Amino acid sequence: MKMTLGQKIKELRIRKGFTQSELSEGLVTPSMISQIESDKANPSHQLLTQIAEKLETPIEYFLTDVESQLEKISAYKLAHAVMQKGDYEEAITLLSQMDDAPSTQISVLDIQYDLAYCYMRIGELGKATQLFEGCLDAAIVSKDLLQMVRIMNQLGSIAIAQKNYPIALHYLKKAYDLVKKEMDSDPFLIGDIAYQLGKIHSQAAEWDLAKEYFEEASAVMKDSHDIRRIADVYLELARTYRESGNFEQSLHYAQSASGLYQALDALQIIIEAEAQTGIVLGETGATDAGIEVLDRCMTMYENYGFKNKTGSVHAALARVLFQDKEFEKAIHHCQKALEYTEPGDLDNVSIYRMLATIELERDNYQQALQWIDKAAKIAEKNGASAELVKVFAVYGDIFKKQGKYKEAMESLEKMNKAMVEDLRDRKVMV
Structure with missing residues (x-):
């Protein structure tokens, strides 16, 4: 079996009759020599040269292993930076190519977690769930509390995407209780969990709980600056250095890019909360x-480069203004929200439904029907049963207000049918 760098140094040290303290004298601490020998730390080129001189051994004896380890670590960090940028397909390719035991400093669990995350982001939720559940089992066995919290947070996210709110609440509440009770963790992780719990309670119209979680998510995280362009440059530098064989520089820039992308993700969570x-x-x-x-x-x-998210805020403003009976302003924000979406986007259903409801309040029945027709076509095309329930409810209100009770009853029947379909989609017995 091929020896690692640490094993080679340890074997030579013992053969030469040195203790760890004697080998470290004038170089580093004995503790650092211990970490190097156990492959928990990599020595710099200068330190390795000094160790080789003390052990009276050509440095070439060690360099192959150092380059091999550095190459594997830089490959993983590059994959991680690519993932943080959002190129999940490329990240899956890079991560899938790594060995079962890629490096003494990279665990298989870390690679499986990153693969699961990438599959989740490209919509392959079944594959992501399977990988995350395997990671969770391993984290429970090793009693890695932070990893358990991170994995349960992701499983909760998947359940929300699948509209399986009981499962989402199960994972997220366990993660939240664990992180609050057992550990002093990353505030961004706490904020993300709190934000998702807020979304679940908001979906259930449990406003007090939703507000409590959203406010916590906002409070535990701090603002940062828009640095996406710098992160992109660092990632390209990491790729360039890796192609030229300079793995040390590639590692440096990949780590920098990854950190900046993570900061941007955290900032987006702050604003969403x-x-x-x-x-x-x-x-x-x-x-x-x-x-x-x-x-x-x-x-x-707008300032931090998340213009694709601006439409959702316009839609939210429209809902608030509608509630305050500021109809003209609400219509304006609905129209602005539509500018940030594609014509057949499912998000447009709620915007068209809002426009229909506004026109209904103003007794503009023909205009209301035109808007709700648009909403219905998109919801039906996407098979969005939950949205159809709300759409047919608006149809019913329009017809009822005009005194067209037959049409109103037909809309009610369609709403009930869509509700049954939605429950079946959620795998709830009715």
Whole structure:
């Protein structure tokens, strides 16, 4: 079996009759020699040269292993940086090519976690769930609490995407209780879990709980600056250095890029949590405060390069303004929200439904029907049963207000049918 760098140093040290203290004298601490020998730390080229001189051995005896380890670590860090940028297909290819035991400093569990995350982000939720569950089993066996929390957080995210809210609540509440009770963890992790719990309670119209979690998510995280362009440059430098065989420089830039992408992801979570707080404020009667928060979120999205998220804030503002009977302003924000979406985007269903509801309030029945027709076509095309339930409810309100009770009853029947389909989609017995 091929020896690692640490094993080679240890074997030679013992053969030469040195203790760890004697080998470290004048170089580093004995503890550092111990870490190097156990492959928990990599020596610099200068330190390795000094160790080789003390052990009266050509440095070439060690260099192959150092380069091999460095290459594997830089490959993993490059894959991680690519993943953080959002190129999940490329990251899957890179991660899948790594060995079962890629490096003494990279665990198989880390690679499996990253693969699961990538599959989750490209929509392959079944494959992601299977990988995450395997990771969770391993984390439980090793009693790695931080890893358990991270994995349960991701399993909760998948369950939310599948609209399986009981399962999502199960994983996220366990993660939240564990991170709050047992460990002093990364505030961004706590904020992410709190944000997702807020979304679940908001979906259930449990506003007090939703507001509590959203406010915690906002409070535990701090603002940072838009540095996406720098991160992109670092990633390209990492790729370039790796292609030229300079793995040390590739590792440096890949780590830098990965850190910046993570910061950007965290910033986006902060703004999303703040926006959800604004929505809850508006929907619970604090309209002015809610609008102020949402306006601030829109500015932050634009300033930090998240313009694709701006449409959701316009839609949220429209809902709050509608509740305050500011119909013209609500229509304006609905139209702005539509500018950030594609014509057949499922997100447009709620916007068209809002426009239909506004026109219904103004007794513009023909215009209301035109908007709700648009919403129905998109929901039906996407097989979105949950959205169809809300769409047919609006149809029923339009017909009822006009005194067309037969059409209203037909809409009610369609709504009930869509509700059954939605429950079946969620695998709930009815």
